[in-house]
Amino acid sequence: MNNLVIWPIIIPLLTGISLIFLQKNRVAQKSVAVMGSLISLFYALFLAYQVKTGGILVLQASAWQAPFGISLVADVLATLLVVTANVVATACLYYSFKVIDRKQEQFYYYPFLFFLLTGVSGAFLTGDIFNLFVFFEVMLMSSYALIVFGGTKPQLRESVKYIAINVLSSALFVMAVGYLYSVVGTLNMADLAVKIKEANQVGLLNTVAMLFFIVFALKAALFPLFFWLPGSYSAPPAPIAALFGGLLTKVGIYSLIRVFTMIFAYNTGYTHTFLIWVAGLTMVFGVIGAVASMDVRKILAYNIVSAVGFMIMGLGVFTTVSIAGAIYYMIHDMIIKAALFLLGGAVITVAGTANLNKMGGLIKNHPTLGWLFFTAAVALVGIPPLSGFTGKLLLIQGALGAGQYWITGISLTVSLLILFSVMKIFLYGFWGEAKTSLQVKQGSTKGLLWPTALLIAISLFLGLGTEFFYPYVETAAQQLTDPSDYINSVLKE
Amino acid sequence: MELLISLLVGFLFASAVYLMLSRNILRIIVGTGLISHAAHLLLMTMGGLKRGATPFLGQGATAYTDPLPHALILTSIVIGFGVTAFLLVLAYRAYNELGSADINDYRGLAEDE
Amino acid sequence: MKTNNLILQTITKFVAFILLAYSIYLFLAGHHKPGGGFIAGLMTSGALVLLYLAFDLKTINRALPYNFRNLAGIGVLTAVLTGVGGPVLDYPFLTHSFGYVNLPLLGETEWATAVIFDLGVYMTVIGITLTIILAIGEDS
Numbered sequence: 001m002n003n004l005v006i007w008p009i010i011i012p013l014l015t016g017i018s019l020i021f022l023q024k025n026r027v028a029q030k031s032v033a034v035m036g037s038l039i040s041l042f043y044a045l046f047l048a049y050q051v052k053t054g055g056i057l058v059l060q061a062s063a064w065q066a067p068f069g070i071s072l073v074a075d076v077l078a079t080l081l082v083v084t085a086n087v088v089a090t091a092c093l094y095y096s097f098k099v100i101d102r103k104q105e106q107f108y109y110y111p112f113l114f115f116l117l118t119g120v121s122g123a124f125l126t127g128d129i130f131n132l133f134v135f136f137e138v139m140l141m142s143s144y145a146l147i148v149f150g151g152t153k154p155q156l157r158e159s160v161k162y163i164a165i166n167v168l169s170s171a172l173f174v175m176a177v178g179y180l181y182s183v184v185g186t187l188n189m190a191d192l193a194v195k196i197k198e199a200n201q202v203g204l205l206n207t208v209a210m211l212f213f214i215v216f217a218l219k220a221a222l223f224p225l226f227f228w229l230p231g232s233y234s235a236p237p238a239p240i241a242a243l244f245g246g247l248l249t250k251v252g253i254y255s256l257i258r259v260f261t262m263i264f265a266y267n268t269g270y271t272h273t274f275l276i277w278v279a280g281l282t283m284v285f286g287v288i289g290a291v292a293s294m295d296v297r298k299i300l301a302y303n304i305v306s307a308v309g310f311m312i313m314g315l316g317v318f319t320t321v322s323i324a325g326a327i328y329y330m331i332h333d334m335i336i337k338a339a340l341f342l343l344g345g346a347v348i349t350v351a352g353t354a355n356l357n358k359m360g361g362l363i364k365n366h367p368t369l370g371w372l373f374f375t376a377a378v379a380l381v382g383i384p385p386l387s388g389f390t391g392k393l394l395l396i397q398g399a400l401g402a403g404q405y406w407i408t409g410i411s412l413t414v415s416l417l418i419l420f421s422v423m424k425i426f427l428y429g430f431w432g433e434a435k436t437s438l439q440v441k442q443g444s445t446k447g448l449l450w451p452t453a454l455l456i457a458i459s460l461f462l463g464l465g466t467e468f469f470y471p472y473v474e475t476a477a478q479q480l481t482d483p484s485d486y487i488n489s490v491l492k493e
Numbered sequence: 494m495e496l497l498i499s500l501l502v503g504f505l506f507a508s509a510v511y512l513m514l515s516r517n518i519l520r521i522i523v524g525t526g527l528i529s530h531a532a533h534l535l536l537m538t539m540g541g542l543k544r545g546a547t548p549f550l551g552q553g554a555t556a557y558t559d560p561l562p563h564a565l566i567l568t569s570i571v572i573g574f575g576v577t578a579f580l581l582v583l584a585y586r587a588y589n590e591l592g593s594a595d596i597n598d599y600r601g602l603a604e605d606e
Numbered sequence: 607m608k609t610n611n612l613i614l615q616t617i618t619k620f621v622a623f624i625l626l627a628y629s630i631y632l633f634l635a636g637h638h639k640p641g642g643g644f645i646a647g648l649m650t651s652g653a654l655v656l657l658y659l660a661f662d663l664k665t666i667n668r669a670l671p672y673n674f675r676n677l678a679g680i681g682v683l684t685a686v687l688t689g690v691g692g693p694v695l696d697y698p699f700l701t702h703s704f705g706y707v708n709l710p711l712l713g714e715t716e717w718a719t720a721v722i723f724d725l726g727v728y729m730t731v732i733g734i735t736l737t738i739i740l741a742i743g744e745d746s
Binding site: 006010020063 | 675676678679682683686689690692693696697699700701702735
């Protein structure tokens with residue numbers, strides 16, 4: 001029993017609830033939101049430190065013992081991701097203060113933001129497959145509400161599709177849980193990791209694994225299930241898109257990593273080879289979309305897709321190094337994607353359009369924005385001092401170490417194309433002739449830049465402070481490839 | 494009994510897919526509702542069907558059904574209820590704004606504007 | 607628009623109260639028998655929706671001048687705080703407790719903290735259902 005684990009879920013939840021009652025009072029709403037986000041962030045840091053020094057923490061909710069009740073498990077991976085999610089949410093919150101107008105605040109914008117964070121943190125911390133579904137739904141319900149915020153026509157259009165697809169994938173999730181339960185007879189992840197090897201039902205379990213793959217791949221936007229992402233993620237306002245880009249797909253990837261390392265790891269020749277193939281295709285198709293598009297938001301949304309490919313490549317290769325790479329890359333990507341989406345929002349505010357053909361010369365009036373964007377873009381691709389480099393290095397090291405040469409080649413080629421796709425925004429948007437017609441109604445970037453600067457600083461820290469940060473990631477990867485620690489901490493009580 | 498319910502689940506899935514592939518948004522919503530019902534029924538069947546006992550294990554009870562699938566279904570029903578309600582409101586708003594309940598009119602991307 | 611819905615209104619006056627009474631029964635039965643906060647909340651909101659249908663929005667809003675969104679908030683808050691009671695008293699999150707007391711008229715009666723949690727669920731369901739239905743209903 002350890003109640004420390006529950007607070008990363010409860011703090012945002014309570015903040016969200018109290019914000020419902022403060023709907024009328026803008027100042028109180030903002031101050032409570034700031035306080036809640038800071039408490040939540042610092043608590044997450046504290047928990048991560050506790051877990052790193054003191055080992056895995058487990059809470060058996062309402063004192064039901066392990067395989068029967070709901071376990072909440074804080075291992076290093078979960079806490080690292082909870083910290084990152086809090087960082088992203090906090091930055092998006094501060095950015096929202098400038099972007100979300102009074103009318104939208106009336107529609108419970110901030111409560112939903114915190115409920116989303118609740119769902120994301122819960123999904124990271126839970127140790128039970130069905131509970132994972134529940135937290136997925138908490139997160140998705142908030143995202144449904146957030147994606148229609150503002151109620152413009154493209155948003156309504158896209159959100160109908162987004163919700164329909166997610167409802168379908170939720171139904172598949174329930175089915176997959178049902179099949180798994182009928183084969184193995186338990187839903188606790190630690191218990192599953194033990195019992196699945198004894199079940200001796202390889203064919204049936206492969207089917208279940210693939211069903212889970214489809215469910216999580218839909219959320220994580222893997223090939224061929226990424227078709228919904230570019231439309232949905234480019235419709236809502238920048239802070240919401242940044243939250244989605246930073247958090248939602250990553251929860252899908254986290255679930256894939258969790259499920260395909262701890263539970264469905266008995267037949268890696270089949271499942272993980274499949275994952276490598278999918279990873280390669282996801283990278284390629286994502287980057288093709290990014291290169292082909294001329295819309296700032298679309299380019300960034302397609303980049304999410306190709307980044308997902310990199311993480312799944314790490315999972316598919318399935319060595320400790322490659323999984324450490326996947327985790328490192330995931331943390332880096334959560335931060336830098338959120339930063340890019342926020343900066344993209346600022347670019348659109350400044351230029352008054354999302355179309356690159358109609359932009360140009362922004363660097364003259366907005367040098368800070370320009371160089372921040374440049375840094376974020378370079379970090380995304382993985383130029384050394386920044387955070388993307390370490391992740392990619394580990395991924396490639398892992399893949400080469402396991403003899404997966406062609407996927408390494410693909411990932412390097414794709415990296416180059418990613419560089420081209422984001423530099424395109426820089427070249428078209430910031431350099432070149434200023435388009436005169438737009439000079440008239442230029443928006444201001446006041447208050448929009450410092451949250452993103454913060455994110456980029458963290459990315460820089462992740463890159464320069466690899467020495468300090470890598471042990472955490474390595475422990476997280478070790479706990480995944482050798483789940484005995486996890487199993488013992490959950491089942492021993 | 495399991496066979497019968499499995500056939501029913503299959504039928505529900507088929508109807509749900511048929512409805513979800515149609516163009517009217519209301520039919521799609523009904524389809525999503527049906528598909529979650531089918532999933533719930535499947536979950537119940539997967540837990541093993543047993544008659545004559547409640548899923549409660551009282552003191553001295555000799556027979557009981559596995560309560561876990563029931564708990565899962567209940568949770569899932571609550572979630573399904575919330576999502577369907579939200580989707581209906583959204584469809585209503587979308588119909589008002591876009592002037593159509595036909596999903597074909599929901600095409601078109603942001604750059605058209 | 608003035609339609610004559612005398613029959614509906616007359617019946618509603620009775621049926622709504624039967625529904626409300628049954629929902630309270632369901633709520634209390636939920637601890638050991640089928641029932642509980644969710645289904646009771648749906649039943650109550652069913653009764654309220656029936657009232658909204660039979661009479662009009664204005665009349666009912668005058669009779670029930672509450673903000674249902676806040677009700678949902680209070681409900682979630684109640685449920686979460688019942689859970690938080692565990693950690694505060696150094697038990698795992700969501701731990702519940704029960705016991706028996708002798709009440710004057712009822713004799714030996716069971717009390718359970720799970721009822722408070724259920725009450726939270728009950729309020730949340732009413733709040734959210736009515737918010738959603740009124741969101742469409744108020745739009746004309």
